[in-house]
Amino acid sequence: MTGLTPKVFVDFDGTITRVDVGNSFFRKFGNEEESLKAVAKWKSGELSGSGLLVKEAEYVDVSETEAREFSRSCEIDAAFAKFRSLCTDHGIEITILSDGLDFYIAEILEANGLSGIPFYSNSVRFDTRKISVELPYESGCTKCANCKGHQILMRTGPDDVVVYIGNGFSDRCAVEYADMVFAKDDLLKYCEENNITYYPYQSFDDVLAKFGKAVMSGTFRKRHRAELKRREAYLTE
Numbered sequence: 601m602t603g604l605t606p607k608v609f610v611d612f613d614g615t616i617t618r619v620d621v622g623n624s625f626f627r628k629f630g631n632e633e634e635s636l637k638a639v640a641k642w643k644s645g646e647l648s649g650s651g652l653l654v655k656e657a658e659y660v661d662v663s664e665t666e667a668r669e670f671s672r673s674c675e676i677d678a679a680f681a682k683f684r685s686l687c688t689d690h691g692i693e694i695t696i697l698s699d700g701l702d703f704y705i706a707e708i709l710e711a712n713g714l715s716g717i718p719f720y721s722n723s724v725r726f727d728t729r730k731i732s733v734e735l736p737y738e739s740g741c742t743k744c745a746n747c748k749g750h751q752i753l754m755r756t757g758p759d760d761v762v763v764y765i766g767n768g769f770s771d772r773c774a775v776e777y778a779d780m781v782f783a784k785d786d787l788l789k790y791c792e793e794n795n796i797t798y799y800p801y802q803s804f805d806d807v808l809a810k811f812g813k814a815v816m817s818g819t820f821r822k823r824h825r826a827e828l829k830r831r832e833a834y835l836t837e
């Protein structure tokens with residue numbers, strides 16, 4: 601590979617997994633109606649990312665064993681492992697950034713032989729049939745509990761080309777700083793509305809095709825607006 605080497609950051613819920621595991625978890629073991637209301641408030645900006653998690657966790661009634669068993673039953677995108685192998689084979693770092701919860705990410709990665717991938721997310725402590733959410737990466741962002749934009753700034757330098765793959769509202773801060781964006785669902789709409797250049801995808805097969813070509817030809821380029829935003833942010837961090 602010639603030229604710039606990318607650093608890849610990937611969302612977890614609905615991107616690596618087929619469904620949003622966090623949402624499914626809170627609907628199954630919490631209060632579905634309250635969860636839906638809280639998510640709507642978060643999407644409209646009435647509730648912060650941290651506020652959303654704390655609210656949803658209030659209603660949860662589950663044992664740690666049940667929660668972990670439920671996690672292991674969640675399926676992932678069939679082509680994700682292939683994408684990960686491509687990155688590993690070419691010495692490209694891949695990191696999962698999630699505004700979801702650590703226990704299900706760890707369980708699902710392990711169940712699929714992918715435990716080696718580093719991830720940064722919120723944490724959960726189990727206590728009898730209750731959970732409490734811990735927010736180790738709160739950064740002051742009002743939209744996110746674990747702001748992926750902040751994570752990218754902490755984990756990259758001026759020479760990196762940032763690749764981001766995501767699907768939802770919790771990826772909004774990340775794509776501002778990403779040079780190459782793969783988007784679907786709500787994130788795709790956000791990129792459209794905010795003039796952020798992106799590649800649409802449905803599964804990691806689509807990502808593999810586009811990203812694989814860039815890897816083979818060494819044609820990773822910085823996106824001017826993302827580079828400026830990162831430069832500004834590195835100066836003020």
Ligand SMILES: [Mg+2]
Pocket residue numbers: 611612613614615766767768
């Ligand atoms: Mg997602």
